[in-house]
Amino acid sequence: MNDNDIKCLKVSGNIAIAKLKCRKYPGILFQGDTVYSMLSRLKKIILFFEIKKDGDFPDEYYELEYIIEVLENAQNIYKNFEQK
Secondary structure (H helix, E strand, O other): OOHHHEEEEEEEOOEEEEEEOOOOOOEEEEOHHHHHHHHHHHHHHHHHHHHOOOOOOOHHHHHHHHHHHHHHHHHHHHHHHHHO
């Protein structure tokens, strides 16, 4: 993939909409520090659930875990790229 395979459609603050030539739909690009901030906040919410636990976790807890996993995977790709 080269730079010509990516088209930036819109930039707004720390977020951009970009279209990869090989994909049907555009993607949402978050700056690395924005992803870090979102993860930190989501982890605080998870911690709140864990502290206040009075039995089984609600379904929303597991939904948040999934979102955190997806964002952590993206952050790890970013970190590995940043180190090269």
